[in-house]
Amino acid sequence: MSESAVVPTSGQTPKISTVQEAIIRIAGDSQDGIQAIGGFLARLAGRSEQEVMTFMTIPSTISGGPSIFQVRIGSGEVLSAGDEADVLLCFYDHSYANHISSLKRGGIVLYDSDHVTPKEDLLGAYHHVGVPISSLTVEAIGGTGRDKGKNIYSLGLLAKMFDLNVAKLTKLIEERFGGKDPTVVQNALACFNSGYGHQVQGLWETFQFQHAAQSGAAQVVMSGNEALAYGLIAAGVRFGAGYPITPWSDIMELLRRDLPKYGGMFVQTEDEIAAISMALGSSYAGRVAVTGSSGPGISLKTEAIGWASMAEMPVVIVDVQRGGPSTGMPTNVEQSDLNIAVFGGHGDSPRVVLAPSSVEDCFYTAIEAVNIARKYSTPVFILSDQGIASRIEAFAYPDLEKVCQDISPDLSAVAEHKPYDLAAADGVTRHLAPGTRVASGKYPVVTGLEHDELGHPTGSGKLHTQMNAKRRRKLQKLAEELPAPQVYGASEGRVLLVSWGSSKGPIEEAVKLGRKQGEAISALHLKHLNPLPNGLEKIFSGFTKIVVVEMNDEGLYGYGQLGAVLRARYCDPRILGVTKTDGLPWKVSEILQRVLILTK
Amino acid sequence: MSTLTATPLPRTTAAGIPVPDLLDADRKALTKKETAADHPTWCPGCGDFSVLALYYKLIEKRKVWHEKICTVAGIGCSSRFPYFVQAHGAHFIHGRALPFASGVSLSRPDLHVFVFGGDGDAFSIGGNHFSHTARKNVKLTYVVMDNHVYGLTKKQTSPTSPIGFKSKTDVWGSTDRPINPMKQAIAAGATFVARTTATNIPHLLKAMEAAMDHDGFSFIECLSECIEFYPGAFDAANPRKGGTFFEVPADHDVTDEYAAYKLADAEGSGAFGIFYQVNRPTKNANEARVIADHRAKVGDAADWQILKKTFDRMK
Numbered sequence: 001m002s003e004s005a006v007v008p009t010s011g012q013t014p015k016i017s018t019v020q021e022a023i024i025r026i027a028g029d030s031q032d033g034i035q036a037i038g039g040f041l042a043r044l045a046g047r048s049e050q051e052v053m054t055f056m057t058i059p060s061t062i063s064g065g066p067s068i069f070q071v072r073i074g075s076g077e078v079l080s081a082g083d084e085a086d087v088l089l090c091f092y093d094h095s096y097a098n099h100i101s102s103l104k105r106g107g108i109v110l111y112d113s114d115h116v117t118p119k120e121d122l123l124g125a126y127h128h129v130g131v132p133i134s135s136l137t138v139e140a141i142g143g144t145g146r147d148k149g150k151n152i153y154s155l156g157l158l159a160k161m162f163d164l165n166v167a168k169l170t171k172l173i174e175e176r177f178g179g180k181d182p183t184v185v186q187n188a189l190a191c192f193n194s195g196y197g198h199q200v201q202g203l204w205e206t207f208q209f210q211h212a213a214q215s216g217a218a219q220v221v222m223s224g225n226e227a228l229a230y231g232l233i234a235a236g237v238r239f240g241a242g243y244p245i246t247p248w249s250d251i252m253e254l255l256r257r258d259l260p261k262y263g264g265m266f267v268q269t270e271d272e273i274a275a276i277s278m279a280l281g282s283s284y285a286g287r288v289a290v291t292g293s294s295g296p297g298i299s300l301k302t303e304a305i306g307w308a309s310m311a312e313m314p315v316v317i318v319d320v321q322r323g324g325p326s327t328g329m330p331t332n333v334e335q336s337d338l339n340i341a342v343f344g345g346h347g348d349s350p351r352v353v354l355a356p357s358s359v360e361d362c363f364y365t366a367i368e369a370v371n372i373a374r375k376y377s378t379p380v381f382i383l384s385d386q387g388i389a390s391r392i393e394a395f396a397y398p399d400l401e402k403v404c405q406d407i408s409p410d411l412s413a414v415a416e417h418k419p420y421d422l423a424a425a426d427g428v429t430r431h432l433a434p435g436t437r438v439a440s441g442k443y444p445v446v447t448g449l450e451h452d453e454l455g456h457p458t459g460s461g462k463l464h465t466q467m468n469a470k471r472r473r474k475l476q477k478l479a480e481e482l483p484a485p486q487v488y489g490a491s492e493g494r495v496l497l498v499s500w501g502s503s504k505g506p507i508e509e510a511v512k513l514g515r516k517q518g519e520a521i522s523a524l525h526l527k528h529l530n531p532l533p534n535g536l537e538k539i540f541s542g543f544t545k546i547v548v549v550e551m552n553d554e555g556l557y558g559y560g561q562l563g564a565v566l567r568a569r570y571c572d573p574r575i576l577g578v579t580k581t582d583g584l585p586w587k588v589s590e591i592l593q594r595v596l597i598l599t600k
Numbered sequence: 601m602s603t604l605t606a607t608p609l610p611r612t613t614a615a616g617i618p619v620p621d622l623l624d625a626d627r628k629a630l631t632k633k634e635t636a637a638d639h640p641t642w643c644p645g646c647g648d649f650s651v652l653a654l655y656y657k658l659i660e661k662r663k664v665w666h667e668k669i670c671t672v673a674g675i676g677c678s679s680r681f682p683y684f685v686q687a688h689g690a691h692f693i694h695g696r697a698l699p700f701a702s703g704v705s706l707s708r709p710d711l712h713v714f715v716f717g718g719d720g721d722a723f724s725i726g727g728n729h730f731s732h733t734a735r736k737n738v739k740l741t742y743v744v745m746d747n748h749v750y751g752l753t754k755k756q757t758s759p760t761s762p763i764g765f766k767s768k769t770d771v772w773g774s775t776d777r778p779i780n781p782m783k784q785a786i787a788a789g790a791t792f793v794a795r796t797t798a799t800n801i802p803h804l805l806k807a808m809e810a811a812m813d814h815d816g817f818s819f820i821e822c823l824s825e826c827i828e829f830y831p832g833a834f835d836a837a838n839p840r841k842g843g844t845f846f847e848v849p850a851d852h853d854v855t856d857e858y859a860a861y862k863l864a865d866a867e868g869s870g871a872f873g874i875f876y877q878v879n880r881p882t883k884n885a886n887e888a889r890v891i892a893d894h895r896a897k898v899g900d901a902a903d904w905q906i907l908k909k910t911f912d913r914m915k
Contacts, residue, residue: 047915226914260893267706270728274699274729277703280700281700281703281704281705282706307692398911400908406903434704437665442686443667445690446691447683449691456683
């Protein structure tokens with residue numbers, strides 16, 4: 001958004017500025033419905049073919065507690081939720097005090113003057129606009145004094161300030177509140193219209209978004225957890241089992257609600273171990289099933305994941321990472337489960353690990369995970385994180401007819417079958433689902449004991465060596481088939497940033513910013529974390545320093561979890577790490593600053 | 601998106617010739633020769649042999665085909681069961697056979713799912729799953745071969761070891777109150793609860809048949825002597841060893857929960873027979889009803905069209 005240098009006197013007619021993008025931060029308490037405002041703004045952007053990204057924090061308390069929702073809407077490419085807000089809307093003194101520093105200097109702070117007393121010494125630094133939001137809301141719809149509806153009232157204020165499309169917003173409000181008691185929708189619209197019609201005193205500037213290039217292509221707007229769940233449905237998954245844990249629960253709730261429409265079911269189990277066990281039982285019964293959790297639950301599932309590795313049973317395990325270890329920081333973002341995903345469990349138990357980088361990527365990664373699990377008969381991790389799970393993005397409407405697939409088992413009889421065939425051309429295990437007749441009368445068993453080619457137990461060291469090699473080689477084969485990752489920016493330079501998961505956006509934005517400042521900097525995003533795609537050393541050779549930027553601790557030896565994996569894999573001392581565990585997504589300026597200090 | 605799109609996968613590495621399924625009418629009941637697989641690894645004289653022999657017998661008598669049975673087990677001596685049966689089977693991890701088997705049962709109503717295990721697997725490490733599988737009434741048969749001792753790990757106290765039992769972990773005699781499997785099952789909500797012993801062959805077969813016919817979670821506790829680490833444990837229930845086989849009285853009302861509890865308190869080696877049996881909708885049936893209701897609403901729309909309807913609301 002344009003810089004505002006001077007604070008003008010009040011009473012002026014607001015000038016209208018055209019902006020390419022805007023970052024709006026809404027701060028209040030978790031029961032104020034501020035996510036709803038953010039959701040409306042994001043959905044409106046999606047329908048207007050604008051790019052949008054959101055960021056929210058939620059308290060880990062049971063009820064109440066401070067909460068924020070940040071929306072970045074742009075007519076161009078939006079890669080992150082933004083470092084500094086252009087507009088801060090705050091409902092309470094604590095929201096004002098805690099978030100005023102996230103506002104850029106000269107930015108607008110729109111506050112509820114019923115609750116917020118601005119600080120004298122800040123009046124010169126930010127453009128303060130007070131509106132008695134609480135009392136005006138009560139005035140608009142009558143009411144209880146419990147401030148219900150002030151979120152929608154504020155949406156009206158923002159709509160006016162940013163000249164948003166009122167017809168579209170009205171339609172969104174009707175869609176959201178329609179169907180219930182008709183007075184609900186009436187009240188919501190009354191709130192919105194009063195907010196929109198309010199003559200804001202002291203507002204000297206309003207905005208219009210630059211017209212986004214209209215391609216006519218439809219977009220969908222959803223959170224990462226929603227995209228992941230729908231991706232699993234599109235992939236043909238029809239059975240899942242899970243246990244509630246934040247921030248994974250949304251996925252299981254959605255699958256529980258939606259799978260029956262597709263003839264499937266999701267079972268809430270007694271614990272995390274039962275969840276993966278049931279999913280494995282269903283996978284064995286013929287169709288790739290899903291389970292998932294967040295950190296602590298993944299720890300509980302590790303023994304069964306080892307079984308899946310040994311029995312070579314396909315299954316998809318979703319890990320929506322949060323701050324750990326133990327109960328840790330349940331509602332904060334962190335990328336500290338890479339180690340457990342790649343190495344968790346006893347023995348040598350190779351598995352596949354993928355990490356989506358955006359909401360859209362959640363949808364397609366889910367499909368890819370299911371297909372890798374089927375093709376290579378292996379457990380596959382999807383490492384999402386709290387950042388992607390709850391953020392809302394608009395993305396191109398998928399070609400559903402093309403991506404939806406049927407993966408029902410084939411139960412027609414076979415002559416004979418050895419699931420763990422050591423002579424198989426592709427070296428990959430194929431299971432027969434129970435219900436399949438085997439004419440030879442020799443039936444396979446799936447097992448966690450080391451086994452022969454039919455699945456019967458063996459104590460042979462030779463077979464153990466051969467089977468270990470078999471389980472390893474199929475993933476080496478997968479590595480050969482993975483698409484080579486693309487460098488963002490020039491393929492040669494001084495610094496290559498390496499990202500995984502939700503950090504992709506801010507890291508690429510840091511590259512843009514760095515290049516603007518004359519730095520020879522590029523980025524490489526890794527989606528396939530185990531196995532790694534082949535040929536990374538070639539990409540690395542174009543740079544003097546390789547910096548892995550991730551949200552976890554630097555560990556005993558100074559590298560984050562992916563950094564350590566890459567150093568072990570390539571023995572390359574140019575690989576360095578920039579890490580953090582403050583529970584917040586990367587800021588673009590933070591990345592660039594730390595990388596430049598480290599590599600100077 | 602990666603190159604790994606949905607391609608039909610070769611299912612068998614054996615590249616077999618197409619094999620037509622035989623009509624059930626043209627198939628003969630499977631004999632022990634056809635259902636026996638690996639030679640059991642149990643000690644000679646182990647009670648588990650009887651259970652295995654009667655499983656073969658059950659398959660033959662009830663004309664169940666290889667492919668229609670799924671045998672699941674956890675870890676323990678008795679849990680080696682699936683290797684000894686020529687049918688689809690899974691040897692899962694310790695204590696978790698029930699949720700695994702539930703995943704099979706809920707996904708595949710066309711199969712008979714049998715779970716075999718021991719007292720440690722069922723009541724100790726798997727105790728939580730026992731309660732919840734019973735409560736959910738998942739359709740499957742669970743036979744616990746209870747020997748009152750950990751055999752595979754060579755004589756440690758088990759959750760059903762009686763007070764005073766001397767083991768390697770209680771050299772002076774166990775002091776912890778043992779679990780009463782019958783009470784545990786009834787309290788958890790199992791809809792078929794029976795008790796039998798490996799030394800009474802006709803009784804054991806009858807119990808297994810009744811369990812197989814029950815629509816719901818059917819649980820059998822089968823006393824099965826560990827001749828190596830707890831010999832003579834069940835002599836009191838074996839007339840050939842001078843004991844008495846106390847059968848559940850003919851006038852016992854199997855739908856009476858309190859009467860069943862009372863039976864579970866019987867002195868000595870306890871009573872044998874069906875303690876409790878009621879009909880309650882299974883998890884399988886409940887889920888099938890939810891699915892049927894939802895499917896009725898979407899009509900004959902293809903999966904992608906159902907998803908499109910959802911996505912259209914998220915525009």
